[in-house]
Amino acid sequence: MLKKAIILFPALCLISFAACQILYNTDVLQPEIPVIDGAYYTGTDVCIPCHGDIYGHYKKTVHSRLAFFESDQPGKGCEICHGPASIHVKEKGGTGNIISFLRLSPEVSSEICLGCHRKGSMMDWRANAHLLNGIACNECHKPHKETADKMLYPGDPEICFSCHQDKKARNLLPSHHPVQEKKMKCGDCHTSHGSENNSLNQPVLNDLCFECHAEYQGPFIYEHEPVFEDCSICHDPHGTIADNLLKQNDPFICLRCHKGHRKNPKTGSHPTVASFLTSCTQCHSQVHGSDLPSQLNGSSLTR
Ligand code: HEC
Ligand code: HEC
Ligand code: HEC
Ligand code: HEC
Ligand code: HEC
Ligand code: HEC
Ligand code: HEC
Ligand code: HEC
Ligand code: HEC
Ligand code: HEC
Structure with missing residues (x-):
């Protein structure tokens, strides 16, 4: 036992070291933000005379109100995103002497925002x-x-x-x-x-639905398997022709997995109404699960 551990431990160390290396290297692959050689930070006030309209909008956003501890980027104001602007200001505008989002690849431009987000x-x-x-x-x-x-x-x-x-x-x-x-x-x-x-806002789809439809969360004594598994087996959250966001109307949605039945499938006796190809939920009214056996499987109807 001990021998095994002595061999295994260094092996595990090696594996985790290799894994860290791979992770480290992918991190190194992150896109590089361009650097304007020789430029330094000037502050926002100098931009206003030439970019007054933009400043007006910027002033209303949270980015104009950042405290120094909220910013990982050097510089303040406009330059947290556009980089040091001294050369751009000295040359009274121009392109190529300042970071422009419209000229960056999506990866690089996102990288600037990810600096803080x-x-x-x-x-x-x-x-x-x-x-x-x-x-x-x-x-x-x-x-x-x-x-x-x-x-x-x-x-x-x-x-x-x-x-x-x-x-x-x-x-x-x-x-x-x-x-x-x-x-x-x-x-x-x-x-x-x-x-x-x-x-999705939740890692598990059903948890997302429960945020607003908590009544279906249970736990129920009589669960209906597909409901427990994934609401989107029957529902399409974006919109449907069928009622209740169902991918197909009842009974067809049920007939995807079940056989219809003309009589009580357990006792063989005649159900109160012909149950074939009528709405299954007329009798099985609690398709999402219930604590009462009669609700999902309709057993009370037989008595
Ligand atoms: C939060 C990051 C951020 C800050 C802060 C910011 N900008 Fe921008 N700026 C952008 C983005 C993103 C765009 C691209 C807009 C688009 O997609 O329509 C842009 C576009 C521009 C443009 C248009 C031309 C171009 O090619 O990008 C100018 C000019 C500009 N910003 C100036 C300023 C000025 C002046 C300030 C300060 C008053 C400022 N920006 C503050 C992110 C920022
Ligand atoms: C003296 C006027 C002036 C000042 C000051 C100035 N800009 Fe500009 N800026 C311009 C002009 C003009 C352009 C348009 C360049 C073009 O399209 O040829 C421009 C373009 C830009 C662009 C787009 C560049 C591109 O490649 O399309 C950004 C971003 C920008 N300015 C940000 C800033 C920021 C941030 C400041 C303040 C630190 C600032 N500017 C100060 C005149 C100015
Ligand atoms: C210097 C740091 C910094 C940079 C760079 C930055 N942000 Fe922000 N941003 C913040 C902080 C801090 C907040 C406020 C707290 C929060 O919502 O995270 C904020 C808030 C936001 C919000 C929420 C606004 C709201 O009304 O709730 C959005 C959206 C946003 N930033 C988008 C961007 C985008 C897009 C970029 C790149 C173009 C960017 N940010 C670059 C620091 C930054
Ligand atoms: C396809 C559109 C889209 C793109 C692309 C996108 N966002 Fe968002 N972002 C949203 C929406 C929608 C919300 C609001 C979510 C909500 O209502 O809770 C949001 C919210 C935010 C917020 C507010 C805080 C939060 O998480 O709710 C920040 C900050 C933000 N985004 C930053 C970014 C940054 C940085 C990028 C790029 C790396 C980015 N977004 C790309 C659509 C987008
Ligand atoms: C500029 C076009 C564009 C805009 C704007 C946009 N999307 Fe998308 N979205 C796409 C493309 C392209 C894909 C990838 C192909 C696909 O799945 O349709 C995608 C994929 C998605 C996906 C699938 C994600 C995944 O992990 O598979 C979701 C969810 C989504 N978008 C939601 C949104 C929401 C919410 C908004 C509005 C805040 C939005 N999109 C705005 C173009 C856009
Ligand atoms: C942010 C809250 C929210 C979330 C999350 C949510 N819903 Fe809803 N849902 C609603 C609202 C609001 C209605 C409309 C209620 C009304 O019209 O009285 C609704 C209605 C429905 C309906 C009835 C539609 C109809 O035509 O009567 C179904 C079915 C449904 N949601 C299923 C789902 C499923 C499945 C999910 C998870 C993928 C989900 N919902 C996630 C808020 C939410
Ligand atoms: C086996 C198929 C099926 C699955 C899986 C399913 N449902 Fe339903 N759902 C239905 C049927 C059938 C109806 C309409 C009959 C009814 O009234 O119960 C419905 C109706 C609804 C309604 C609208 C009725 C109302 O109370 O307003 C909501 C909301 C709903 N379901 C949410 C969910 C959620 C949340 C999940 C996942 C936990 C889920 N459903 C999983 C079949 C299903
Ligand atoms: C009630 C919750 C809910 C709302 C609101 C919602 N979605 Fe979705 N969306 C989902 C779920 C759950 C999935 C994954 C399973 C599925 O498609 O049924 C999804 C999947 C997607 C996908 C990827 C798969 C596909 O079907 O293409 C895109 C894109 C998407 N949604 C875009 C949007 C857009 C755009 C909006 C706003 C118009 C939106 N969604 C509103 C819950 C929702
Ligand atoms: C994705 C497949 C699927 C769909 C769609 C489906 N079910 Fe089920 N259902 C199951 C499974 C799996 C079980 C549990 C195994 C069994 O008892 O056969 C079950 C069990 C049942 C039971 C027996 C419960 C018990 O306690 O014995 C009834 C009744 C039932 N479903 C009715 C319905 C109705 C009504 C619909 C339509 C709204 C429906 N089912 C849609 C898969 C499905
Ligand atoms: C007239 C009422 C009624 C209708 C409508 C109805 N059922 Fe039933 N169902 C019953 C009764 C009663 C039982 C027997 C319950 C028991 O004894 O446990 C039953 C049992 C079941 C069972 C469980 C079988 C088993 O072996 O445990 C399933 C699955 C089922 N029904 C599916 C459906 C489907 C799918 C539909 C729609 C096509 C449907 N039912 C329509 C009354 C009905």
Whole structure:
């Protein structure tokens, strides 16, 4: 036993060392922010005469009110994002002598924002579907425009609809979450930044639904397996033709997994009403689970 441990321990050390090296190296691969040679920081006041309109918008954002301890970037004001500007100011404007987001790759431009925004959902950003499709932070967040909540332009859901036309169409279907009615946002369910499980606000899909539909959380004595597993087996949260956001109407949604029955499948006796191809939930009224056996499996109906 001890012998094994003596061999295993150094082996484990080696493996974890190698793993750290790999992680370390990928970190080194992070995109490099361009450097303007010889430039130093000038402060925001000098920008105002030439960029007054931008300053006006900037003044209204949280970025103009950062305390020094909130900033990991050197410099203050405009230069936390655009870098040291002394040469740009000396040359009375121009390009190439200052960092311009419109000329950077999405990876590099995001990197500037990640300098301060690294926590929470942002940790997964480098594997996010948006970045991988060439969409940087400033595609959704505009530091210099008259923006909605969270610096989004033109706001959630409009910005999302502009690219995700299929979701816009789904939200117009008869059954939908009230996103177009402005009672909900895409952001209530998605972070837009993550990489796991469709960038949902919760790692597990059902936990997301329980945030607002807690009555289905249980625990129930009589659980219905697919409900416990994943709400989206039966529901499409973006909108459906069928009622109740169901992928298909009852009974067809049930018939995906169950056989219909003309009589009580257990006792063989005649049910009160013909049960074949009528709405299953007429009798099995608590499809999400219940503490009473009669609710999901209808056994009380036989007595
Ligand atoms: C939070 C980061 C941030 C701060 C702070 C900031 N900017 Fe910007 N700036 C950006 C981003 C991002 C864009 C690109 C905007 C877009 O996508 O429409 C931009 C665009 C610009 C542009 C347009 C041209 C271009 O090619 O990028 C100018 C000019 C500019 N900023 C000047 C300023 C000035 C002046 C200030 C201070 C008053 C300032 N910025 C503060 C992030 C910032
Ligand atoms: C003397 C006027 C002047 C001052 C001062 C000035 N700028 Fe500019 N800036 C300009 C002009 C003009 C342009 C447009 C350059 C062009 O498109 O050829 C410009 C362009 C920019 C751009 C876009 C560059 C690009 O590559 O498209 C950014 C970003 C910017 N300025 C930021 C700043 C910041 C931040 C400050 C303050 C630290 C500042 N500017 C001070 C005149 C000025
Ligand atoms: C110097 C650090 C720093 C940089 C660089 C920076 N931010 Fe921020 N930002 C902050 C801080 C601090 C806050 C306020 C606390 C928070 O919400 O995290 C903030 C807030 C925000 C918010 C929330 C606004 C709100 O109304 O709640 C957004 C969105 C945002 N930043 C986007 C960006 C984008 C996009 C970039 C890059 C173009 C960027 N930031 C660059 C420090 C920074
Ligand atoms: C596809 C659009 C999109 C992109 C791209 C995007 N965001 Fe966001 N971001 C959002 C939405 C939507 C919210 C609001 C979420 C909510 O309502 O809770 C948000 C919220 C934020 C907030 C506020 C704090 C929070 O987490 O709720 C910050 C800070 C922020 N984003 C920074 C960034 C930075 C930095 C990047 C790039 C690395 C980025 N965002 C890229 C859509 C986007
Ligand atoms: C500039 C276009 C654009 C905008 C704006 C945009 N998206 Fe996307 N989004 C994409 C593309 C492209 C993909 C990757 C392909 C796909 O899954 O459709 C994507 C993927 C996604 C995904 C799948 C993520 C994953 O991990 O697989 C979600 C969720 C999403 N977007 C939500 C949003 C939300 C919410 C907004 C609004 C805040 C938004 N998007 C705004 C273009 C955009
Ligand atoms: C009630 C929660 C909820 C809301 C609101 C919501 N989503 Fe989703 N979204 C989900 C869930 C859950 C998934 C993953 C499983 C699925 O598709 O059923 C998903 C998946 C996605 C995907 C990736 C898979 C696919 O179907 O393309 C995109 C893109 C997306 N959502 C965009 C949006 C946009 C844009 C909005 C706003 C119009 C939005 N979502 C609103 C819950 C929601
Ligand atoms: C942020 C809160 C929120 C989240 C998260 C949420 N919902 Fe909803 N849900 C609502 C609201 C609000 C309604 C509309 C209620 C109304 O119209 O009375 C609704 C309605 C529904 C309906 C009934 C639709 C109809 O046509 O009557 C279903 C089914 C549903 N949600 C399923 C889900 C599922 C599945 C999830 C998880 C993927 C989820 N919801 C996540 C808020 C939420
Ligand atoms: C086996 C299929 C199935 C699964 C899985 C399922 N549901 Fe349902 N859901 C239904 C059916 C059928 C209805 C309509 C009948 C009814 O009234 O119960 C419904 C209706 C709803 C409604 C609208 C009724 C109301 O009370 O307003 C909500 C909300 C809902 N489900 C949430 C959820 C949540 C949350 C989950 C995951 C925990 C889930 N569902 C999983 C089949 C399912
Ligand atoms: C994705 C597959 C799936 C769908 C869709 C589905 N079920 Fe089920 N259902 C199951 C599984 C798995 C069980 C548990 C195993 C069993 O008893 O057959 C079950 C069990 C049941 C039971 C027996 C419960 C018990 O206590 O014996 C009833 C009744 C039932 N489901 C009704 C429905 C109804 C009504 C619908 C439509 C709203 C439906 N199911 C949709 C998979 C599904
Ligand atoms: C008229 C009422 C009624 C209707 C409608 C009905 N059922 Fe039933 N179902 C029952 C009764 C009663 C039982 C027997 C329950 C018991 O004895 O435990 C039962 C039992 C079941 C069982 C459990 C079988 C087992 O072996 O335990 C399933 C699964 C089921 N029904 C599915 C469905 C499906 C799917 C539909 C719709 C196509 C449906 N039922 C419609 C009354 C009904």
